[in-house]
Amino acid sequence: MIDPKVLERHGLTPDEYDRIVAFMGREPNLTELGIFSVMWSEHCSYKSSRVHLKTLPTRGPQVLQGPGENAGAVDIGDGLAAVFKIESHNHPSFIEPYQGAATGVGGIIRDIFTMGARPIALLNSLRFGSLDATATRRILEGVVAGIAGYGNSIGIPTVGGEIGFEPSYAGNPLVNVFCLGISKASDIIKGVASGAGNAVYYVGAKTGRDGIHGATMASAEFDEKSAEKRPAVQVGDPFMEKLLLEACLEVMRTDALVGIQDMGAAGLTCSTTEMGSRGGAGVEIDVANVPQREAGMTPYEIMLSESQERMLLVVKRGREAEVERIFDKWDLHASHIGEVTTDGMLRVREHGKLVAEIPNRALTDEAPVYHRPMAEPEYLSDVRGLDLDGLRRDARLRDDNGALLALLGSPAIGSKHWVYRQYDHMVRTNTINMPGMGAGVVRIKDTDRALAMSVDGNGRYCYLNPKRGAMLAVAEAARNVACAGARPLAATNCLNFGNPERPSIMWQFAQAVEGIGEACRALDTPITGGNVSLYNETDGKAIYPTPVIGVVGLLEHAERVVSRTFKAAGDAIVLFGEGFGELGGSEYLKVAYGLLQGEPPSLDLPAERALQDLVRQLADARLLRSAHDCSDGGLAVALAECAFDTGGIGAEASIDAVSVSRDSEINRAAALFGESPSRVVVSVAPDAVTDVLNRANVAGVPARVIGRTGGQELRIAVGGHTAITIAVSEAERAWSNAIEHYFAKRVA
Amino acid sequence: MKFGIVVFPGSNCDHDAYHASKHVLGQDAEFLWHKDTDLKGADALILPGGFSYGDYLRTGAIARFSPIMPAVQAFAAKGGPVLGICNGFQILLEAGLIPGAMLRNRTVKFICAHVHIRVEQTDTPFTSSARKGQVLRIPIAHGEGNYFATPDVLAKLEANRQVIFRYTTAQGDVTDESNPNGSIAGIAGLCNEGRNVVGMMPHPERASESALGSADGRVILESVVQSLKTGVLVARA
Numbered sequence: 001m002i003d004p005k006v007l008e009r010h011g012l013t014p015d016e017y018d019r020i021v022a023f024m025g026r027e028p029n030l031t032e033l034g035i036f037s038v039m040w041s042e043h044c045s046y047k048s049s050r051v052h053l054k055t056l057p058t059r060g061p062q063v064l065q066g067p068g069e070n071a072g073a074v075d076i077g078d079g080l081a082a083v084f085k086i087e088s089h090n091h092p093s094f095i096e097p098y099q100g101a102a103t104g105v106g107g108i109i110r111d112i113f114t115m116g117a118r119p120i121a122l123l124n125s126l127r128f129g130s131l132d133a134t135a136t137r138r139i140l141e142g143v144v145a146g147i148a149g150y151g152n153s154i155g156i157p158t159v160g161g162e163i164g165f166e167p168s169y170a171g172n173p174l175v176n177v178f179c180l181g182i183s184k185a186s187d188i189i190k191g192v193a194s195g196a197g198n199a200v201y202y203v204g205a206k207t208g209r210d211g212i213h214g215a216t217m218a219s220a221e222f223d224e225k226s227a228e229k230r231p232a233v234q235v236g237d238p239f240m241e242k243l244l245l246e247a248c249l250e251v252m253r254t255d256a257l258v259g260i261q262d263m264g265a266a267g268l269t270c271s272t273t274e275m276g277s278r279g280g281a282g283v284e285i286d287v288a289n290v291p292q293r294e295a296g297m298t299p300y301e302i303m304l305s306e307s308q309e310r311m312l313l314v315v316k317r318g319r320e321a322e323v324e325r326i327f328d329k330w331d332l333h334a335s336h337i338g339e340v341t342t343d344g345m346l347r348v349r350e351h352g353k354l355v356a357e358i359p360n361r362a363l364t365d366e367a368p369v370y371h372r373p374m375a376e377p378e379y380l381s382d383v384r385g386l387d388l389d390g391l392r393r394d395a396r397l398r399d400d401n402g403a404l405l406a407l408l409g410s411p412a413i414g415s416k417h418w419v420y421r422q423y424d425h426m427v428r429t430n431t432i433n434m435p436g437m438g439a440g441v442v443r444i445k446d447t448d449r450a451l452a453m454s455v456d457g458n459g460r461y462c463y464l465n466p467k468r469g470a471m472l473a474v475a476e477a478a479r480n481v482a483c484a485g486a487r488p489l490a491a492t493n494c495l496n497f498g499n500p501e502r503p504s505i506m507w508q509f510a511q512a513v514e515g516i517g518e519a520c521r522a523l524d525t526p527i528t529g530g531n532v533s534l535y536n537e538t539d540g541k542a543i544y545p546t547p548v549i550g551v552v553g554l555l556e557h558a559e560r561v562v563s564r565t566f567k568a569a570g571d572a573i574v575l576f577g578e579g580f581g582e583l584g585g586s587e588y589l590k591v592a593y594g595l596l597q598g599e600p601p602s603l604d605l606p607a608e609r610a611l612q613d614l615v616r617q618l619a620d621a622r623l624l625r626s627a628h629d630c631s632d633g634g635l636a637v638a639l640a641e642c643a644f645d646t647g648g649i650g651a652e653a654s655i656d657a658v659s660v661s662r663d664s665e666i667n668r669a670a671a672l673f674g675e676s677p678s679r680v681v682v683s684v685a686p687d688a689v690t691d692v693l694n695r696a697n698v699a700g701v702p703a704r705v706i707g708r709t710g711g712q713e714l715r716i717a718v719g720g721h722t723a724i725t726i727a728v729s730e731a732e733r734a735w736s737n738a739i740e741h742y743f744a745k746r747v748a
Numbered sequence: 749m750k751f752g753i754v755v756f757p758g759s760n761c762d763h764d765a766y767h768a769s770k771h772v773l774g775q776d777a778e779f780l781w782h783k784d785t786d787l788k789g790a791d792a793l794i795l796p797g798g799f800s801y802g803d804y805l806r807t808g809a810i811a812r813f814s815p816i817m818p819a820v821q822a823f824a825a826k827g828g829p830v831l832g833i834c835n836g837f838q839i840l841l842e843a844g845l846i847p848g849a850m851l852r853n854r855t856v857k858f859i860c861a862h863v864h865i866r867v868e869q870t871d872t873p874f875t876s877s878a879r880k881g882q883v884l885r886i887p888i889a890h891g892e893g894n895y896f897a898t899p900d901v902l903a904k905l906e907a908n909r910q911v912i913f914r915y916t917t918a919q920g921d922v923t924d925e926s927n928p929n930g931s932i933a934g935i936a937g938l939c940n941e942g943r944n945v946v947g948m949m950p951h952p953e954r955a956s957e958s959a960l961g962s963a964d965g966r967v968i969l970e971s972v973v974q975s976l977k978t979g980v981l982v983a984r985a
Contacts, residue, residue, distance in 0.1 A: 155798060237802070
């Protein structure tokens with residue numbers, strides 16, 4: 001009996017139910033209602049975001065596969081494709097950090113090998129509350145251990161990432177995981193079911209009762225009862241996935257497959273429906289043939305289970321034995337659970353008896369699309385203004401050395417080695433730019449090439465101005481890739497926002513998507529796929545709007561890769577780009593004043609593009625010893641970071657003064673710690689300086705020598721007056737301990 | 749010469765060992781599937797790193813029962829050179845080819861980082877081209893590399909000079925800070941009594957090219973190539 005309570009439990013509105021009845025021409029049974037509820041959930045249908053996502057640039061000569069498949073793909077030359085995507089696992093990671101994060105890794109890896117690509121690198125973008133809270137430390141430890149537990153075991157290196165800490169994520173941590181794989185461009189496999197009578201196979205872990213309604217959970221807000229949702233979080237088995245990965249890649253080489261898809265959110269329901277829909281066909285299965293972990297499971301439970309490490313395959317007729325043999329080799333059993341049909345219906349039977357029959361179209365193309373109302377949030381008028389004349393600084397931070405140390409020691413800026421040393425970042429022996437060195441870079445064996453990748457986002461900027469914040473995220477990810485010497489090719493996005501039913505949230509979302517589109521067009525990095533995570537709210541309080549952008553770039557010559565660190569004493573330090581002392585939304589304002597206010601820094605996209613092109617060309621001409629962009633903490637922090645992990649190569653630099661306030665202290669801080677983007681610090685051998693400056697001049701990029709590497713101190717003068725004098729070792733200690741000291745007692 | 753690289757379900761450094769042997773050293777190399785019993789004429793065997801059988805019961809505990817293991821045991825008994833890296837070392841311990849056991853790292857966390865190890869003995873086929881006391885910069889990547897042996901076993905290992913590598917500082921000093929996982933006596937690698945079977949937690953295959961940050965690990969695979977060429981320290985099994 002379907003009553004309003006049943007509908008509510010399924011996250012469906014009465015209007016949506018009426019639509020279902022209209023499509024079906026009858027009342028659905030409970031199994032059918034369950035199928036509709038997951039396919040029409042925000043998580044699977046993108047019903048609130050779709051109209052906005054359509055505006056994103058998704059094409060380009062480099063794009064082999066845009067959004068709509070399990071992952072995007074770009075041409076990287078030599079007949080090869082890079083297949084990549086980012087996805088969120090925020091809600092499960094809050095409820096059960098280890099398994100939530102682990103299964104997030106498992107899910108994105110499946111998306112990549114489903115396309116026929118061998119996964120070769122992982123990145124992650126994480127957000128937590130303040131580390132001062134015990135609960136945050138527990139979640140961070142669990143999430144990092146979960147990512148490590150899964151990625152390390154399956155043998156895919158985690159080569160980079162980023163982490164932020166803001167109170168707004170305390171009840172809603174973000175776990176966004178990016179995976180990249182390599183395939184022959186001609187061998188990309190799609191998630192389609194076609195060819196009537198072709199066999200539908202199920203392979204992998206057995207289906208259990210775990211994860212039922214996971215997609216629905218990810219489409220609702222949290223409250224104090226959320227911990228009770230623990231049964232909706234799945235448990236990962238990386239060993240099973242490793243077998244599936246190797247076996248599926250082996251099967252794909254046989255040409256016996258029509259299509260393949262993993263069972264992620266909404267499990268068997270989503271995979272059967274989407275494969276049928278993409279192939280313009282139908283799929284008919286009998287749930288009695290689905291391997292089950294426990295007795296007495298109903299068709300409803302089997303169709304909605306989100307048990308991990310399961311794949312659905314459509315095999316060409318006559319090739320079944322060949323495919324079964326390969327799975328047997330890997331001690332996996334492929335179960336024949338159904339057939340492809342011609343009538344476009346999803347038909348589910350149990351021991352032959354029909355238990356659900358729904359047109360695929362109703363579940364996919366006809367899923368609701370909402371133009372949700374939007375309104376600029378009221379808080380913006382309070383936070384936009386920033387009076388730089390009336391600031392009162394913490395006495396501790398009155399001197400610039402103290403401010404620099406505080407910034408370097410803040411978890412957002414400090415070294416992340418406590419995190420990444422838990423990840424195997426070297427397995428597969430391709431990693432040529434290690435975590436912490438800038439973008440992650442992996443070489444492609446048997447070619448001269450390498451791929452650089454970076455994920456970036458800044459929730460604080462987006463809170464203050466979602467459009468500009470999103471543009472800055474795209475620019476930073478692409479800039480990081482360019483600093484490694486790579487040409488940015490394409491991007492993937494993970495859009496983390498609050499409840500879209502609130503007009504203020506929907507406005508943030510629309511603005512951010514607009515910003516991403518504008519920046520991606522300007523930097524020629526089309527979006528090839530991604531993921532939207534809404535309802536990131538606990539007790540009615542939303543996270544900062546947090547679009548996270550992953551950019552992938554190509555190095556034609558792997559050995560020309562450039563990293564963050566100074567390489568030798570006596571090199572010239574050159575600054576590209578201009579600083580305007582922009583402190584709005586900066587890490588400095590947060591650390592020194594506890595303020596989140598102002599407009600985030602402005603971004604000139606053509607200047608950004610010219611800068612990135614220049615840095616890449618200089619790297620390719622082997623003129624750069626190191627390159628590092630200015631981001632959180634501005635130029636002073638960037639200079640310090642170039643000196644870290646070098647064994648103590650210091651620097652002396654003289655930077656321009658700025659005038660943004662009547663207060664001379666604030667002006668100095670703005671010059672040192674202002675976060676104007678589109679700036680890169682490079683070190684250059686003395687005999688290459690003229691060449692570098694000439695090339696910058698031709699490219700129209702402001703460039704000047706600001707100092708020299710060497711000594712054991714970091715000395716920075718502003719407008720000719722000494723501001724910072726600090727031993728590199730002291731600064732590096734603060735930076736190294738930024739996260740570690742929160743866990744110091746736990747380390748033997 | 750030909751390297752045989754054993755592939756267990758869950759091995760994930762198999763391709764890395766293959767790449768180092770075949771493409772870096774220019775030797776012949778072949779994967780040996782764990783369900784096979786034929787070593788396909790390999791002159792030296794590598795048990796690579798990874799998470800065989802997910803390491804669910806205990807690291808290496810299930811892999812030792814793989815069909816290929818009796819052939820590996822027989823090869824070792826005849827004096828053939830066998831190198832166990834990381835999970836491969838753990839499998840050698842479980843198979844009883846090398847004494848002792850692994851505990852979880854003392855930090856109770858997985859650690860992936862470059863460390864320094866000192867070559868303690870050069871009369872094994874995997875260290876013959878190294879200098880005694882030579883310090884190598886090689887990465888580790890494990891959650892259970894905290895080697896343990898009872899005092900009598902440890903005394904015997906020391907007396908027999910079976911400790912092949914120890915964790916040290918960059919200068920070659922054994923200190924507590926330079927011991928990443930809490931291993932007893934700073935042990936990073938051991939050999940069997942016959943000295944032809946070596947197990948080590950650090951990954952020499954990950955440090956065989958300067959592009960990867962260190963080429964110090966190359967000497968380990970080069971040693972076995974040389975040993976087989978000269979016939980010293982090693983039997984053609």
